[in-house]
Amino acid sequence: MQSQKDTTANDAESTAVSVLAWLAGEPEHFSRFLSLTGMAPADLRAAAGNRSFLAGLVEFLMGHEPTLMAFCEATETKPETVVRAHTALTGGANAGGW
Template identity: 60%
Template sequence: MTPAEETAIAILGWLANEPELLGRFLALTGTDPTSLRNAVNDPGFLAGIVDFLMGHEPTLLAFCEATCTPPEDVVRAHAMLSGPDNPGDF
């Protein structure tokens, strides 16, 4: 597993403890809780997890504070998982 994938999984783990945010993420992605286990094997889904966090700075900072993750690690994971064709909004 790459560091970017590990960051995405850490974000998902954090979201699992934030019911309101997890519900919003699932609604936006059209994923249901029972299909999460299989979805984490999809690189596009992992990119979506990081993109979700990157799309809202207060949520990004809350994740970083709660998990002691430097924001730069999330930015790096976003760049790696989104690829050169989809650099996202940094």
């Protein structure tokens, strides 16, 4: 049986993967993400399994409210879900003014 902590971690990782999938379909946001991180598109598949990378995806989203709201609207995700994912992935570090 999974603990609440495991469920939260799994949910957080799922949210982060949703962010990546959404970004991949949004050329302007995706380009900004790649530019800010210095990553190449070819590096994303391997990085997607890295918890620090997933935390960075959520951090990117939270760092720019218009991007966060665009993601939430497009995916019908509540902003609070993104905040919880950030907390779970970073151990509670605060970013983007949240």
